[in-house]
Amino acid sequence: MSTSTQRSAHALVHRTCPLCEAKCGISVEVDRSVQQVVTIRGDREDPFSGGFLCPKAYGLKGLHEDPDRLQRPLRRDGSSWREIGWDEAFDLVTSRLQAIRSAHGPDAIGTYLGNPNAHDGFAGLYTPGFQRALGTRWRFSATSVDQLPKAMSSCLMFGSPAYLPVPDVDRTDFLLVLGANPMTSNGSLMTAADMPGRLEALRKRGGTLVVVDPRRSETARIADRHLAIRPGSDAFFLFSLVHVLFEEGLTRLGRLEPMTNGVDAVRALARELPPERTAAATGIAPDDVRRLARELAAAERAACYGRIGTCTQEFGTLASWLVDVVNVLTGNLDRPGGVMWPRSPAGAATDRPARRAALPYARWRSRVRGLPEFGGELPVAALSEEIDTAGEKRIRALVCIAGNPMLSTPNGARLGKALASLDFMVSIDIYRNETTRFADVILPPTGHLERGNFDFFFHALMVRQSVKWTPPVFEKPAGAMHQWEILRELTARLSGATTEAVDEAMLQHFLGAAVGPGTACPDVTSEEARRALGDVAGPERLIDLRLRAGPWGDRFVAAPAADGQPRLSLATLRAAEHGIDLGPIAPRLPNLLATESGKIELAPPLLVEDVARLRAALDARSAGDDLVLVGRRHLRSNNSWMHNVEALAKGPERCTLLVNPHDATRLGLADGGRARVRSRVGEVTAPVVVSDEIRPGVVSLPHGFGHDADGAQLAVAHRHAGVNSNLLADETLIDALSGNAVLNGIPVEVSAA
């Protein structure tokens, strides 16, 4: 082939990275003649990311080329696997699930949804219908090892689990970060490409960054101040901060005042927890708390933000709530430079939410431990026991979609035995890994560059509003199926319908909410909308509909916008391949509030009651000097599943135990040696790194490793196996209110190995 024909097969396409929440624009150079990625760079013309990339984006090339990535359905027979056709796979899955359902009822089938579901917007459209077709209430997901406490506190305070306030990092003067490491994670529940650049800009404009974290994390290192808190004590710390705000007359709710209930109740609760009373439990000096309260109150615009460290702990819901209590009391909720609610271009056009009648909480409970449902899901810490505890109502089959609970959820050893005992398991996944090796059938969807995407979730969390359409980079390979097609097929078969009927029902449902009387498009009829949307079934037409009826939608009218604002439809997005800037976040209160009272509930009864549990723990916390385990993330790693890409996995060992020098001496551990870590439920051995970046009394081990399982097909990951930190996580340790697993602050014993 001559160089010119080689070049003519090259093309440059602009997309969004699907790997994490930052949603960076990527420019992918492809060689069409061989369907390969030549290179991946940051898209400098993307208005949201401006060219920023982290190293993981380049890993998309390795992911696309990975010979271990599954291309055909796999069927297990004992310990051997063979490829089967899609029809045979669907027949098998539906007949087995139906048989179990008719014999034992729909709740005999459990479902688990993992994190990548949130990054496949097309599939996400088809998941609720699939869940309805299964009819089970025994639904689990990564939510309850992640943001469940924040969803719950937001629901109680503002009326919806979707109302997650996002820090306005680009305009704030003071950012207080608890239990998050955005320099490495690139931000979470805060979609912000280039967090390093945004934090640097904050410092450059004279702003202040304070980080509260047991480890001097990559973010703490660039902060003005780092407060090395004892794990699991954020609720004490925040209560003391609130105490000082009241005590020194520093609260100023401003325009929030008339829309807020419960200020006095919070004042009364905080009265008992001055910083002097909580210092032993938190490890933070009273003067540091007082100074922080004064600075927060003095800042023109401040934002308080908490993430994984504040959620995955014993008082996760209280800590998540108190983060926003601080934002309200300092008048920083819903104002520029504080925390705000971005508008989603595919969301509701106006803020006229239905007031919440009943909380989506504890409407049913798990069978064995009685853990509460929230938002239609049960806490995943209960999954093993719901399978392995005898009883007519136990879970006998599991549908696992883009999830790796073996490495992501507590007590991996017990879960492994439970999964092995199931009557039937099916995984929808791109790998045969630590979890999917237990499945009877694995259904592999197309890879990340072979599918289109639209970021429903993350558009609603963007620190600056913007929108981008991501068509596939490569055509779907012959004989492959997208995840949305797999879910549509399963839905159809389980409900005895055709796939056409599944699509039609979805379209009607979406049309009902988008056009006609009482909607954002009152003068548009269903028929008119249908004509405009075209008759190609599938996700694209639904997204077009949502965009057109959304806040920036064209409302099915051809007239150009008079105000210079874009008028969105899928066609306008297709024409803007780098994405469209939709401006800074704007205030939305009081209209947004969906609480029964129509006000911000600063002291919801469920949370107030839970404070008794917190208070009861204070003395034990203050006395305890036991070692506890926390996690950490690495820039080149993505939870449990980007470890099979050599370009990312190579380099120094990452699955190491960080130990403070003081503890190392006490325990007889040497840097470079090995340590045995034991908890109530398990034991692992890991290489030791002695460093004062971790506070005394705390050791840190990343999660998502432990790739040495028999039956997995992960050649690269196997060479960098590491150990599964969730063999140590105890399924009985939960935030009692939400049921979220405790993954930070696990009591452990450490000794030299």
Ligand SMILES: Nc1nc2c(c(=O)[nH]1)N[C@H]1C(S)=C(S)[C@@H](COP(=O)(O)OP(=O)(O)OC[C@H]3O[C@@H](n4cnc5c(=O)[nH]c(N)nc54)[C@H](O)[C@@H]3O)O[C@H]1N2
């Ligand atoms: N100890 C400890 N445990 C933790 C955490 C922690 O901080 N510490 N963090 C928790 C958090 S925040 C999360 S979100 C969870 C994550 O928990 P999970 O979602 O259960 O695990 P992931 O590691 O994200 O694994 C994703 C799975 O999806 C597959 N996959 C990847 N992309 C796709 C795709 O596009 N389609 C399909 N069908 N499959 C795909 C991968 O092969 C893998 O099997 O882990 C939690 N567990």
Ligand SMILES: Nc1nc2c(c(=O)[nH]1)N[C@H]1C(S)=C(S)[C@@H](COP(=O)(O)OP(=O)(O)OC[C@H]3O[C@@H](n4cnc5c(=O)[nH]c(N)nc54)[C@H](O)[C@@H]3O)O[C@H]1N2
């Ligand atoms: N590179 C990379 N990026 C990722 C991921 C990844 O695996 N790798 N995962 C993605 C996912 S699914 C998520 S949810 C996000 C998570 O995003 P982040 O929450 O920003 O990420 P983490 O690194 O888990 O940060 C948690 C921090 O909390 C600290 N911590 C532990 N216990 C406590 C405590 O009790 N109190 C306080 N105040 N701090 C505590 C830990 O030391 C750690 O520094 O990252 C996303 N981005």
Ligand code: SF4
């Ligand atoms: S930070 Fe990295 S993984 Fe996340 S979207 Fe950007 S390039 Fe992708």
Ligand SMILES: [Mo]
């Ligand atoms: Mo997560």
